[in-house]
Amino acid sequence: xxxxxxxxxxxxxxxxxxxxxxxxxxxxxAEDMAIGPVVGPEINAAKAELGKRLFFDxxxxxxxxxxxxxxxxxxxxxxxxxxxxxxxxxSKGFRNTPTLVNTTxxxxxxxxxxxxxxxxxxxxxxxxxxxxxxxxxxxxxxxVKQDPVYVEMFKAAGYGEPSNGSxxxxxxxxxxxxxxxxxxxxxGTMSDAATRGQAxxxxxxxxxxxxxxxxxxxxxxxxxxxxxxPEIWSDPMRHMTYAAFxxxxxxxxxxxxxxxxxxQIIKNPADxxxxxxxxxxxxxxxxxxxxxxxxxxxxxxxDIVAFYNTGGEDVPxxxxxxxxxxxxxxxxxDLVAFLEALSGDPLTGPEYVWEGEISTNYxxxxxxRDVAN
Ligand code: HEC
Ligand code: HEC
Numbered sequence: 001x002x003x004x005x006x007x008x009x010x011x012x013x014x015x016x017x018x019x020x021x022x023x024x025x026x027x028x029x030a031e032d033m034a035i036g037p038v039v040g041p042e043i044n045a046a047k048a049e050l051g052k053r054l055f056f057d058x059x060x061x062x063x064x065x066x067x068x069x070x071x072x073x074x075x076x077x078x079x080x081x082x083x084x085x086x087x088x089x090x091s092k093g094f095r096n097t098p099t100l101v102n103t104t105x106x107x108x109x110x111x112x113x114x115x116x117x118x119x120x121x122x123x124x125x126x127x128x129x130x131x132x133x134x135x136x137x138x139x140x141x142x143x144v145k146q147d148p149v150y151v152e153m154f155k156a157a158g159y160g161e162p163s164n165g166s167x168x169x170x171x172x173x174x175x176x177x178x179x180x181x182x183x184x185x186x187x188g189t190m191s192d193a194a195t196r197g198q199a200x201x202x203x204x205x206x207x208x209x210x211x212x213x214x215x216x217x218x219x220x221x222x223x224x225x226x227x228x229x230p231e232i233w234s235d236p237m238r239h240m241t242y243a244a245f246x247x248x249x250x251x252x253x254x255x256x257x258x259x260x261x262x263x264q265i266i267k268n269p270a271d272x273x274x275x276x277x278x279x280x281x282x283x284x285x286x287x288x289x290x291x292x293x294x295x296x297x298x299x300x301x302x303d304i305v306a307f308y309n310t311g312g313e314d315v316p317x318x319x320x321x322x323x324x325x326x327x328x329x330x331x332x333x334d335l336v337a338f339l340e341a342l343s344g345d346p347l348t349g350p351e352y353v354w355e356g357e358i359s360t361n362y363x364x365x366x367x368x369r370d371v372a373n
Pocket of ligand 1: 071085093095098099103133
């Protein structure tokens with residue numbers, strides 16, 4: 001584990017994360033939190049095209065065998081269908097892979113919300129973490145520079161020579177293109193059941209208290225009493241990966257705990273009131289993103305609605321909004337129909353997916369040892 005080398009940089013990111021979360025939370029107006037279609041940002045086409053190739057390129061990982069798209073797969077709304085993600089050889093993931101659709105509009109990232117600055121930082125983390133792609137940024141830059149296709153694409157994108165800084169800008173530019181479209185909710189083509197479900201969502205069931213705005217999230221962390229995934233603690237490799245992460249994040253007693261502490265790592269309050277708080281996820285594209293929750297513990301939307309309906313588990317710091325909802329079986333089905341109506345067209349066309357072969361069959365740069373960086 002490259003803990004000492006990364007420690008200072010990540011501590012800074014966490015500090016900056018807190019600041020930006022506070023600012024964004026204070027500035028979100030009632031209008032921003034109204035539900036409706038997702039409006040994406042302006043896109044620089046040449047930069048996004050470059051970012052797309054990088055996103056699908058396995059050479060961006062240490063062993064040249066893992067790309068961002070290995071875990072964030074387009075046909076699953078950029079998730080992987082697993083409860084807990086895979087990871088770089090020698091480790092195993094301890095969280096569920098989240099969708100990247102609309103992620104460009106989020107206020108903070110990862111299930112614990114530990115990065116609140118920007119997607120450039122999230123991209124850096126995804127590339128360099130040893131359980132993710134385990135890439136050394138200097139090696140990455142050299143690899144990319146060797147590929148004449150990249151040399152041209154970086155030029156066309158206005159970045160000049162390939163550099164690790166521009167790689168971390170181009171990937172977020174591509175992520176800006178992943179915006180929901182065409183859901184029955186947005187198109188006004190919801191079934192009667194889904195329409196009744198929407199009324200429950202905004203009324204009796206109180207879901208909108210946290211799942212608000214066009215992405216259906218308040219970008220805040222809450223403790224919903226989701227059960228632990230026992231596999232994190234019974235599979236030695238997963239446990240080791242979590243323990244190393246927890247040690248790195250300054251979690252006390254990291255070898256003995258059998259709980260994912262969630263957002264506690266950010267401010268580490270002495271009363272442990274942030275333990276087991278996780279970010280409210282988007283409810284868009286759920287049709288493609290099972291299993292659900294930060295640890296993949298729920299297989300279906302009806303399981304989740306049934307869980308909420310009971311009022312959850314009696315755990316410390318359970319969010320006070322988790323309470324028995326008194327929904328009938330039919331009401332629960334209507335709520336599920338509404339959730340399903342928030343999924344749109346799959347983003348699997350060539351505008352989202354790099355379909356060409358990424359060839360490594362090019363001549364080595366002559367005298368490369370002498371070429372200045
Ligand atoms: C080995 C699987 C894997 C790979 C490879 C991977 N990711 Fe992820 N990604 C995850 C998991 C798991 C999480 C959630 C981690 C957490 O919450 O601690 C995540 C979270 C994210 C998030 C935050 C989403 C949110 O809603 O909070 C973004 C953005 C992201 N990844 C982008 C990328 C990019 C860009 C790459 C390539 C540079 C990449 N990922 C490579 C598994 C992966
Ligand atoms: C107090 C805030 C809050 C309320 C109220 C709330 N949720 Fe959630 N919801 C969350 C959080 C936080 C999570 C993630 C929990 C985790 O991963 O441990 C979540 C997760 C989910 C998920 C899983 C999504 C995914 O991609 O994993 C669904 C579906 C969901 N909620 C639907 C609902 C519905 C339906 C209601 C109303 C009955 C509701 N929620 C009420 C905060 C809330």
